[in-house]
Amino acid sequence: MHSIYSDGTKTPEQLVALAKENAVQLISITDHDIVEGIGPMRLAARNAGLDFVTGIEVSAGFADKPIHVVGLGFDENNPELLKQLKDTQDKRKQRAVEIGQKLENLGFTGIAQGVYTKVSNPALVSRSHFAAWLLEKGFAKSSNEAFTRWLNQGTPGYVPIEKISVPRAVELILNAGGIPVLAHPGRYKLEDWKLQELINLFKDSGGKAIEVTTGSHNEKQTQHILEIARRQDWYASTGSDYHYDASRAKPGLQGDLPKDLKPVWLLLENKIESHLKN
Ligand code: AMP
Ligand code: MN
Secondary structure, eight states, X not given: OXXXXXXXXXXXXXXXXXXXXXXXXXXXXXXXXXXXXXXXXXXXXXXXXXXXXXXXXXXXXXXXXXXXXXXXXXXXXXXXXXXHHHHHXXXXXXXXHHHHHHHHHTTOTTHHHHGGGTOSSTTOOOHHHHHHHHHHTTSOSSHHHHIIIIISTTSTTOOOOOOEXXXXXXXXXXXXXXXXXXXXXXXXXXXXXXXXXHHXXXXXXTOOEEEEEETTXXXXXXXXXXXXXXXXXXXXXXXXXXXXXTSSOOTTOSOOOOTTSEEGGGGOTTTOBOOOOO
């Protein structure tokens, strides 16, 4: 789940309440490139009696695509990880200035400053915040439309950002004591052979699990990744990838993991902070 500490709209307390409504037992906050929400989420989980594990979604790159590597059960004070995250946050800020300039030049007057009315944590600026401004001003009917017209690669507002490699993202998570999970692999629009190349690279660098049921996959994508997880005997992860109500599944409603898969929490046993009340 994403929170106001990155590009979500809910506080950790609100996320916990949503998760509880849907009978979730184990939660993690996986904000983009930032650990600030982990402390508040841990507290909210403890207060609500939910099991908790630390989480993050690290931005990486492969074949010119943005790839997300989730880390679970890591030490959120690990200096090497924090140093890299700070660097990524700074690059995001610089990119935001450039995106703002490009969109102003295209005639979206006020967006360069206005986007910050959408940013909830100044440390973490995302393209999603530009999408939210465009949506609010009526220039797009959905966040997805804002991305496909103005923000994605190949559109006039696109600004590339320097990304770390997938092996480096995996290494950072492992060095911080965590379990690296390849997030929503069905979403990357890679040809089958290229997706397999990504999965092999992820595994060879120490990746441990792939996400199968997620709010970021449609039914077909879930089936595709489910087959890969079965055939290649991956540990499987599940998560809503919840950002806000109009996006993706609500916490706990992304679909359960099929029972024959090895769930990622088997790898997290000594990392889960248990608060479940019986
Ligand atoms: P960034 O990390 O700043 O480049 O922004 C990427 C984030 O924007 C993703 O993690 C998603 O949350 C969101 N996003 C990407 N593509 C779309 C889309 N087509 N529609 C809505 N949200 C998107
Ligand atoms: Mn993601």
